[in-house]
Amino acid sequence: MEIQVGDGAGFIFWNHLWIGESRLSDQFPRLYRLSSNQNGSISSMGEWKEGEWVWSFSWNRELLEREKEQVQRLVNIIKHVRICEGKADKWRWKASKDDSFTVKSAYKTISAADGRNSIRGSDLELAIIWKAPAPPKVITTAWKALRGRMATCENLLKRKVNIQHQEALCVFCKATIETADHLFLSCDKVYQLWSEVVAWLGKQTVLPCKVKNHFNAFINLGCKKEKRFLLSVWSGVIWSIWKVRNECKFQLGEWNSYKMIVELKSRLWSWMTIHNVQKSTEEFRSWYTAALPGES
Ligand SMILES: [Zn+2]
Structure with a gap:
């Protein structure tokens, strides 16, 4: 099964297996610990700005330089995901x-x-x-x-x-x-x-x-x-x-x-x-x- 992302409201960003081979909390354990929105949905990790989806995260504290690099790696992984308003997330048979x-x-x-x-x-x-x-x-x-x-x-x-x-x-x-x-x-x-x-x-x-x-x-x-x-x-x-x-x-x-x-x-x-x-x-x-x- 894989997750087909629609509006991003149905699945948990960090803990559902929705992109790649493992959960993002496993791929980026440090960022996960620092996230102040650990149980947030995919759609809670960004917003629409002038018709474009922009990812944005909230952290428990200011990030260090090397942590910012990890965020960049994370964004590279998810940047091609299309968030579609009005379309529910669903499971799809891979x-x-x-x-x-x-x-x-x-x-x-x-x-x-x-x-x-x-x-x-x-x-x-x-x-x-x-x-x-x-x-x-x-x-x-x-x-x-x-x-x-x-x-x-x-x-x-x-x-x-x-x-x-x-x-x-x-x-x-x-x-x-x-x-x-x-x-x-x-x-x-x-x-x-x-x-x-x-x-x-x-x-x-x-x-x-x-x-x-x-x-x-x-x-x-x-x-x-x-x-x-x-x-x-x-x-x-x-x-x-x-x-x-x-x-x-x-x-x-x-x-x-x-x-x-x-x-x-x-x-x-x-x-x-x-x-x-x-x-x-x-x-x-x-x-x-x-x-x-x-x-x-
Ligand atoms: Zn009952």
Whole structure:
């Protein structure tokens, strides 16, 4: 994955892997320490002057000569980046040699973006998510949720991003701070959504309320043959929740589980087709054709 810079508002200048092979905080550790805007977005590191984008940084103290040279090196690296107003930043799948998506390349890139070269222990088991027959953007979201790396309000607060208490509340129930466990699993509406999904799969279970445990329990609901399908379902639900959360937060969207499930089904159907996953398994067919719940 690579970041395609649009207006520069969506990614952190120093800590996202948006240019070159490593994060700028790793390439320029000294400048990073001196920055008084360590968590600032790309767009917070400059401004438009007479129609031209000009990079400018703020420091904790006056820079020494050799530090100014480093700034010059930094500017040389980023000077060709085009900031486009009104165009959102996004993740783009970096074309590999054969232009295809591979689990290995995805895993490697995301791990690097996480700032770690290796992922150990229980987290390694989570990497199975990359085998989900689903689009990269969906898997990436699920992977980040599993690793606690989504930009939930709780995570932003941990990173000392300034948010008012009211804004940090779960966008669906407004009753509690938005944590990953709450947003993706235990908020009433979300919990209901998972229950419906589980019921359609023809399973009966109570799912855990921690993201990693939930994932493990969910993908083990079926036999080995069904695992890839279940990975997709799990990723698809997480992705839908995040999408609706953003629509509610930023675009006057609203929660509609009926609509979410209809869309999820049709997406899953096409992902299974694209990835040649047998659709004739009993579970999938009955799940797909099951009568939809009444609109509520
Ligand atoms: Zn809630």
